[in-house]
Amino acid sequence: MKNIGNEEETGTITRRAVLQGGAFVAGAAALGRIGWATAKSQDSIPQVRLGNGVMMPMLGFGTYSLRGDVCRESVTDAIAAGYRLIDTAKVYENEEAVGAGIQKSGMDRKSLFVTSKIWVDDSGHEPAKRAFQTTLDKLQLEYLDLYLIHRPRGDVNGSWRAMEELNAAGKIRAIGVSNFDPAQMASLTAGAKTKPAINQVETHPFFQETAERASLRAAGVQMEAWAPFAEGRNGLFTNPVLEKIATKHGKSVAQVVLRWHHQRGVIAIPRSSNPQHRRENLAIFNFALDAGDMRAIAALDENRTQFPEWS
Ligand SMILES: NC(=O)c1ccc[n+]([C@@H]2O[C@H](COP(=O)([O-])OP(=O)(O)OC[C@H]3O[C@@H](n4cnc5c(N)ncnc54)[C@H](OP(=O)(O)O)[C@@H]3O)[C@@H](O)[C@H]2O)c1
DSSP states (O other): OOBOSSTTTTTTSBHHHHHTTSOOOOOHHHHTTOEEEEEEOTTSOEEEEOTTSOEEESBEEEOTTOOHHHHHHHHHHHHHHTOOEEEOOGGGTOHHHHHHHHHHHTOOGGGOEEEEEEOGGGOSHHHHHHHHHHHHHHHTOSOEEEEEEOSSOSSHHHHHHHHHHHHHTTSEEEEEEESOOHHHHHHHHHTOSSOOSEEEEEOBTTBOOHHHHHHHHHHTOEEEEESTTGGGGGGGGGOHHHHHHHHHHTOOHHHHHHHHHHHTTOEEOOOOSOHHHHHHTTOOSSOOOOHHHHHHHHTTOOOSOSOGGGO
């Protein structure tokens, strides 16, 4: 059977597996303890098994910069459209609206996968515990599926101990980090009981983080993309290479980019305030990029952030 994807995927994901929605276990040798799962969520979004065994959808809904009524309605509609993974953070100042959107959706809590993040000003053991409870209260939830240290600043070891305790107490199903480089990850894990399940980092066709991805994969830590579209910066949605691939498959540039993330084994959480875009962004499991497509996208890597103001 012909293999697809870039060289790292070749031999681990078959065309049939990808066309079936990426539902494929590549085996312990290739992926360590993480891998695509054979089970699909009810809405056909493939799930990945995290290092601690928790299943997580590979495509979700981002909520950065969505506020108030727009945020609440967007979250409710996203769930109605089929999203189950919802990504928020204390610093987005929208946890109440996200919680209201979840409530309004009427969706069974167990069918959802809710992520939030601890901000820098809450770092440390006791502050992290208080921040977590505030986040839960705002979201009107009893537990979180995933809680991340948003940025590697402050007393991250104290925060991590608090998160390990909350994880052990059943208040958080999986714990992880965001924006950690390999050295920061090594420093955190050196004294930790629990390995991060996730590192959520900026990655998109212009910043592919190839070495970071390989390092996370070797460590059994799942990579998650923030700004999977680079927020449209650098002309992403009108990039001629992406447009050509999109035309070839009868898909949009957004779908090609999300499909590329998926075939790299990276979880993506695109944000949209547009209901049509939200649905378009879910429709990526009925086509596959071939090796030539993946090579052409690989060549777009500028290996630099599109968000220098956040570094
Ligand atoms: N951990 C971190 O430090 C961190 C940092 C940043 C973001 N995040 C998370 O990652 C999520 C995603 O990143 P992001 O929100 O910064 O940016 P993004 O998802 O890369 O891009 C969002 C932009 O793409 C547009 N868009 C979405 N779907 C489209 C489509 N099908 N066609 C054309 N345009 C489309 C949206 O416009 P419309 O609204 O018009 O569709 C919006 O302007 C965030 O929402 C947040 O949850 C985490």
